[in-house]
Amino acid sequence: MELRFTGVELNFRQEVRDFLAAECPPETRAHLTSGKSPTKAMVVEWQKKLNARGWAAPEWPVEHGGPGWSPAQKYIFREELQMWPAPMPLGFNINMCGPVIIEFGTEEQKKRFLPRMRNLDDWWCQGFSEPGAGSDLAGLKTKAVLENGEWVINGQKTWTTLAQHADWIFVLARTDFTAKKQEGISFLLVDMKSPGITVRPIITIEGGHEVNEVFFDDVRVPADQLVGEVNKGWDCAKFLLGNERFGQARVGASRERIRRLKMIAKETLDGGRPLIEDPEFRRQVTEMEIELKALEMTVMRVIANETKRAGTGKPDPATSVLKIKGTEIQQGVSELLMKAAGPYAWVDGDPDAEGSNDWDVAPDWAFGLAGIYFNWRKQSIYGGSNEIQRNIMAKAFLGL
Amino acid sequence: MDFDLNESQSLLQDSIRKTLTAKYGFENRKAYMASETGWSREMWAQYAELGLLGLPFAEEDGGFGGGPEETMLVAEQMGRHITLEPWFSTVVLGGGFLRHGADAALRQEMVEGVAAGETLLTFAQTERQSRYDLFDVQTTAKKDGSGWVITGRKGMVLHGDTADQFFVTARVSGASRDRGGIGVFVVPATADGVSVRGFRTVDGQRAAEVDFTGARATHVLGDPEGGLSLVDRVVDEAIAVLAAETIGAMDVVHAMTLDYMKTRQQFGRAIGSFQALQHKAADMLVAIEQSRSMAYFATMAGQGTDAGERRRNMHAVKAQIGRSQRLVGQQSIQLHGGIAMTMEYAAGHYFKRLTVNEAMFGDTDHHLRALADAGGLVQAA
Numbered sequence: 056m057e058l059r060f061t062g063v064e065l066n067f068r069q070e071v072r073d074f075l076a077a078e079c080p081p082e083t084r085a086h087l088t089s090g091k092s093p094t095k096a097m098v099v100e101w102q103k104k105l106n107a108r109g110w111a112a113p114e115w116p117v118e119h120g121g122p123g124w125s126p127a128q129k130y131i132f133r134e135e136l137q138m139w140p141a142p143m144p145l146g147f148n149i150n151m152c153g154p155v156i157i158e159f160g161t162e163e164q165k166k167r168f169l170p171r172m173r174n175l176d177d178w179w180c181q182g183f184s185e186p187g188a189g190s191d192l193a194g195l196k197t198k199a200v201l202e203n204g205e206w207v208i209n210g211q212k213t214w215t216t217l218a219q220h221a222d223w224i225f226v227l228a229r230t231d232f233t234a235k236k237q238e239g240i241s242f243l244l245v246d247m248k249s250p251g252i253t254v255r256p257i258i259t260i261e262g263g264h265e266v267n268e269v270f271f272d273d274v275r276v277p278a279d280q281l282v283g284e285v286n287k288g289w290d291c292a293k294f295l296l297g298n299e300r301f302g303q304a305r306v307g308a309s310r311e312r313i314r315r316l317k318m319i320a321k322e323t324l325d326g327g328r329p330l331i332e333d334p335e336f337r338r339q340v341t342e343m344e345i346e347l348k349a350l351e352m353t354v355m356r357v358i359a360n361e362t363k364r365a366g367t368g369k370p371d372p373a374t375s376v377l378k379i380k381g382t383e384i385q386q387g388v389s390e391l392l393m394k395a396a397g398p399y400a401w402v403d404g405d406p407d408a409e410g411s412n413d414w415d416v417a418p419d420w421a422f423g424l425a426g427i428y429f430n431w432r433k434q435s436i437y438g439g440s441n442e443i444q445r446n447i448m449a450k451a452f453l454g455l
Numbered sequence: 456m457d458f459d460l461n462e463s464q465s466l467l468q469d470s471i472r473k474t475l476t477a478k479y480g481f482e483n484r485k486a487y488m489a490s491e492t493g494w495s496r497e498m499w500a501q502y503a504e505l506g507l508l509g510l511p512f513a514e515e516d517g518g519f520g521g522g523p524e525e526t527m528l529v530a531e532q533m534g535r536h537i538t539l540e541p542w543f544s545t546v547v548l549g550g551g552f553l554r555h556g557a558d559a560a561l562r563q564e565m566v567e568g569v570a571a572g573e574t575l576l577t578f579a580q581t582e583r584q585s586r587y588d589l590f591d592v593q594t595t596a597k598k599d600g601s602g603w604v605i606t607g608r609k610g611m612v613l614h615g616d617t618a619d620q621f622f623v624t625a626r627v628s629g630a631s632r633d634r635g636g637i638g639v640f641v642v643p644a645t646a647d648g649v650s651v652r653g654f655r656t657v658d659g660q661r662a663a664e665v666d667f668t669g670a671r672a673t674h675v676l677g678d679p680e681g682g683l684s685l686v687d688r689v690v691d692e693a694i695a696v697l698a699a700e701t702i703g704a705m706d707v708v709h710a711m712t713l714d715y716m717k718t719r720q721q722f723g724r725a726i727g728s729f730q731a732l733q734h735k736a737a738d739m740l741v742a743i744e745q746s747r748s749m750a751y752f753a754t755m756a757g758q759g760t761d762a763g764e765r766r767r768n769m770h771a772v773k774a775q776i777g778r779s780q781r782l783v784g785q786q787s788i789q790l791h792g793g794i795a796m797t798m799e800y801a802a803g804h805y806f807k808r809l810t811v812n813e814a815m816f817g818d819t820d821h822h823l824r825a826l827a828d829a830g831g832l833v834q835a836a
Contacts, residue, residue, distance in 0.1 A: 056457060056458060056459065056460060056461070056464065056524045057457040059755065310833055311836075313833045314833055314834060314835055314836035315836045317831070317833065317834070317835035317836065318835045318836040321835060331835075334824070334827065337827040337828075337831075338823055338824065338827045340827070340831060341774075341823055341826050341827040341831050341832075342774075342823065344771070344826075344831045344832040344833050345771045345774050345775045345823075345826070345832070346745065346775065347832075347833075348749070348752065348771050348775070348832055349745040349746070349748045349749045349752070349775050350745065350748070351748075352748030352749065352751055352752045353744060353745060353748040355458075355748075355751075356458055356747075356748060356751070359457060359458045359459075360458075363459060373744050373747075373748075375737075375740075375741075376740075376741050376744045376745060379741055380741060380745060442734070444737075445733065445734040445737035445738070446730070446733070446734075448737040448740055448741075449727075449730075449733035449734070449736060449737050452740060453713055453727075453733070453736050453737065453740065454713065454717065455713065455716060455717065455727040455728070455732075455733050455736060
């Protein structure tokens with residue numbers, strides 16, 4: 056048992072910090088510190104810098120441009136980016152579609168897509184959920200039929216995050232209509248410029264444009280853009296969903312938010328005294344810090360197990376904790392941030408606007424906190440709702 | 456980062472596990488509890504034979520040089536069987552004072568007896584007014600010739616009715632709640648002026664109310680007016696040990712609950728097939744895994760030499776595990792239903808141990824407040 060980071064790992068942390076200090080644009084950092092999501096330009100610029108450094112695809116094997124990091128290094132990298140804060144490598148490219156192509160794709164597909172993914176020359180989005188297939192993803196109805204060597208797709212996807220930025224979409228579509236529901240699905244790569252694709256924004260409760268509906272109307276896709284085998288797309292989907300082991304914990308992001316929360320709670324007054332001096336408020340913050348410390352250690356355990364159990368495919372019960380606790384903490388902290396802002400949280404700004412608080416109607420730090428609170432309710436819903444996570448735990452780990 | 460056991464740690468774990476599995480079933484435990492001492496002398500001799508009682512002491516003092524990781528392994532197994540013997544009071548608390556506060560002569564005098572199972576130690580600290588504040592001490596120590604005499608009443612002294620030596624906090628100077636002016640004194644149970652009233656605690660252990668009336672101490676540990684930092688250090692280590700013990704108890708009661716959910720039939724099916732109950736069992740697992748992480752953290756942080764940081768970390772450990780053990784204990788009873796309300800069934804006994812452990816050296820509220828007052832774990836931006 057060695058319950059500490061090694062010297063190598065600590066040196067690596069410093070290396071990442073040095074890189075962030077030198078390369079992450081201050082405007083991007085300030086934008087993220089205010090709690091906003093990065094703009095497309097910020098993400099693209101940053102991803103190209105990461106790629107130039109060889110750090111754009113932490114999870115990929117070295118032969119496809121991965122940095123060859125240990126699990127601990129991958130964790131440190133993520134944590135440091137989140138704490139800076141800087142944008143993360145684009146998840147759709149790097150953590151979702153890329154690994155599927157590496158695992159299931161042809162040599163041709165790897166050559167064609169992976170380098171452009173890494174450098175964010177193409178922005179990808181995920182076409183999984185449908186109006187009738189949310190938690191029950193395998194119930195999807197979008198269909199693809201082979202006609203003259205091309206797949207013809209018809210159907211509707213929804214909750215498609217940042218489809219408005221996307222050049223490509225990876226799609227689950229039904230290709231066998233007689234098989235059991237998991238067995239007739241294929242994984243297709245589709246150019247967003249294809250005729251027949253329509254993207255319609257969905258505006259979420261805080262007013263942001265993050266998700267979309269994507270309609271497919273006789274969209275024709277060359278046969279060589281199907282990944283893996285026909286009707287085996289569910290394997291790709293399971294692989295993709297199971298890949299995200301410790302990403303959802305977002306320990307660094309929560310720590311960054313708590314730091315900001317404490318800064319705000321020192322500035323804002325309550326009963327004539329700094330809010331941080333209120334025992335009840337302070338206690339609520341402390342509860343978050345405690346769970347976050349436990350979560351950080353849980354992530355360490357998952358990482359250590361990944362190293363030890365590489366390739367055994369045996370899941371660790373601790374992994375299922377990460378989604379539930381990670382999202383509970385993030386939501387809890389967003390709630391405290393809004394609480395800290397008090398009445399000044401109510402300004403209904405445009406969360407997609409570049410600048411903020413131009414009218415000077417509230418303290419700068421209060422601006423947009425409500426939007427984040429409202430927006431972050433999504434966290435316990437997406438990626439397999441927290442109730443679905445409990446079902447998985449009951450089945451996989453509790454034997455119920 | 457490496458959470459795996461090395462070979463000697465695995466051997467240690469195996470040997471305790473085998474012994475306790477063979478000799479510490481629920482029926483055995485009932486018999487030990489009903490015996491005259493309230494725990495098993497035979498098991499105590501076994502622990503000595505396995506080397507558990509001398510484990511954390513340095514080899515030159517007659518111990519086996521085990522570290523906090525080894526103690527954590529022992530504690531976890533003890534927790535799995537909610538054992539009754541004075542291991543925690545003797546080896547962890549008394550032993551902690553010997554390791555961190557005693558000079559070589561005193562270690563020489565006591566460690567061998569502890570390791571052999573012949574000497575029982577305990578920590579006499581709680582007073583009627585002190586609640587969980589280690590510095591709230593009214594018991595006095597007065598200089599008398601070359602030594603000290605102790606006067607005051609100590610409560611909830613773990614295994615105080617069988618202990619041979621008491622490590623007693625007593626005030627040399629200052630007011631009741633001053634942090635300075637407190638010393639740690641060693642008083643033998645046989646000293647004149649020591650009177651002990653033993654009783655059973657709700658979780659089946661023994662404890663005592665101990666009156667010291669001009670009782671003569673045989674030793675003082677270090678500075679007679681600067682003993683609080685030693686007390687903090689010993690208690691912080693003990694909190695880490697309690698954390699591991701609690702994990703063991705939570706694991707067992709959770710497994711017991713799952714077994715019951717798989718076998719108990721109602722409405723023509725196993726109750727474990729109902730989603731409302733499954734989600735409660737899943738929440739228990741989340742709490743246990745988060746606590747297990749905190750127990751590892753405790754083992755690491757309990758060794759910290761920066762006292763302020765170490766205290767903050769242990770507040771976090773105690774608060775997180777405290778909340779978890781309450782949830783796990785209560786839900787294990789709820790998911791079983793009526794059967795777990797009976798004295799005949801083991802789950803309730805685990806619940807009671809978890810409940811006592813939650814409050815041992817400060818309950819969840821105490822540690823949450825203390826951590827909040829100390830500024831928490833994360834620095835402001």
